[in-house]
Amino acid sequence: MTNATAIGAPMKSITTKALVVVVIAAVFALAIALGGRVIAQQIVSGLMLGAIYLTVAVAFTLTIGVLNFLNFTIPSLFMLTGMIAWGLREKGLLGFAGGWAWLVALIAGVVVATAASLVVERFTFRYLKTRHGDATEHAIPLVSSLGFLLIFEHLVILTLGSESQRFSVPFKADIHLFGLVIGAPQLVSLGCALLVVAALTFVLKHTRMGRALRTIAENPEIASLLGVEVTRVVPVLFLLTGLLCGLAAALFTVNYGDVSPFMGDHVGSKAIAAMVLGGIGSIWGAILGGLVVGLTETLSIHFFGGDSVEMIIWGLLLIVIIVRPRGLFGAVAVGKGKL
């Protein structure tokens, strides 16, 4: 596979990439050695935060890798999960679920986010493809997805209000290890996120659907000639996007116990940074990027204060783009319009 996006492709230049990971790990090991327990705690917090970012970053990278399209609705899909889950509990619609109402609410939130993602596919890509025979050569899908982002956000504001809300779960478990506090839900989140991404990588590499997605990423026209039904495969991509966003939001909601109509904006912007940092179109790049952004955020707060975070993360991103425009794990260039 020669295409830049190389979705699901095995990492090339393993030595270079391993070196990148080793250097990053060494920097953090040095920080722990110099800073002691508090730095170790910051790194634990950063990894947990990174788990959220990386899941959303994978959603971004999948869409851009296959369709060459920055899907702006992703933050709103993330938000829909949390707010729908809260709304269902708040309106007392889940009384039948008893002590499991929180879980049923979150599952319902994920279902709504996935359905919303399919609606976006229907009215951006499929519509344009049907009407104009092309969906990505112009900026319309980008603008449409931005429109959906605002519509979803404001629908939620109108129906559920604009303020932050508490979403409590009936358990609280922290693991105390070597003086560090690790939230059990956060640990589960990190595990879940990595597991889902690993499963996704497997699907992309070893299944018929995965091969179809990779072929479209390579060249949609050739994919069509080879018998790939593009109009059937693309909705699967949006389905995956919705599921990933829903999962990330569910983990976020359990961890932080806080939802708001704007919860997706902050996570979304960090996930975009993570995706670009790791290399656009690279799933493993998104994973590394998510973890690096999470760690950079917590360590920036520690060393330079809470107001420095945005400047440092986006500054780091700019430096990476200047030095290595394809990101840490990205391929040579991003493809052109595909569908």
Added chain:
Amino acid sequence: MSKHLNGPLFAAAGVIALAVAGMSAARAQDITIGLNMVKSGALKNLGEATETSVDIAVDEINAKGGINGHKLKVIKYDTGSDPKQAATATQKFAQDDGALAVIGPFSSGEAAVAFPVGERLGIVQIPNAASAPNLTGNYTYAWRLTADEGTQFTRLLNTLKKKNIPINTAEIMYLSDERVANISGTQFYPGILKAAGVKIGEPVAFQMKSFDVSPQVSQVLERKPDVVALAATPDSAGKVIKELRRQGFTGRVIGSQIFADPNALELFGRDADGLLIVAGFWADRTDQTRAFAKKYEEENAKRGLTSKKSPHHTDAWAYDIVYLLKQAMEKAKVTADPSKVAAERTAIRDALKGIRFTGVSGDNICFNAARDARLPGFIIEIKDLKWNLFDQHPADACTDG
């Protein structure tokens, strides 16, 4: 137009003209005030029940005959928490609605933008939540029925001392993108704590959008403080309190009135046990405060604001501002005559000078030379998901007003 249609047409026009004139006459007899409020945007949660308090006071006043024989009418404007909109609202009240005075704007950020507009147009504005220092400046039409954060925090430290609660070291955490919290966290708290001989570290900032405050909390707890002084809105304070407890902090969290919201108990949960804050209103103080609190809860329930069960001090201040304006208007003998609007607005301002006012916030309230009210402070301890009165401080005397 055919001739036979002219008669009915003129008759209809006459009826409409009479109706319009009648409505104008009815409007002219009402005293109009503006309510510059926050019902959406970032400050919605804090400000959405201001309207309820104002409506309760207006209904009570009108039920007792109004002001100088005129009904009181309120024109409302939701700024969406946007300072620019607050300035627009003031302009609209003064130029389009013929308002004699304005309740609001709500917050310090909004007041900073709307006060110059009110000064230029010559209309009194009295915010109910703008407590940042030095806001009224040289604006003679800008008055505030809000308690100063610095004064309230000093009272809290005095209570800690009085009750022998040890506080040798403290750490400060503050919300950097909210005006009053920022000033409290970077100016008031450090200055007041240092003056009280408490050792403090560098204040630690977080932002409204920070959903994960664990890095800031780790940093603060590394210094092993006796207490953590927090300056934040209720939503953000809740996140910090939860994380402090999660990381094992067992000491007291203290704060001024920014997050002293009786309706935030559920938000804070059990993690808030032992929290000490200063509020500007205590609902169980007098029969009048109890009656107001009861009406407030009932009215909010009717409006679907079910979480607003007990008045926040900004709600109490909003209620008092209506009565304060009534007192000033009676003193100024306003007539609601449209031809005297400008003169009567200034007369209201002048009537506020040297006024003494008793309301639900306190007794014999006065204003200092900067036109800021002197109000009492109530130290609240949260225990077992309840607000408990821990101590109280009377309002400072007005010697310069």
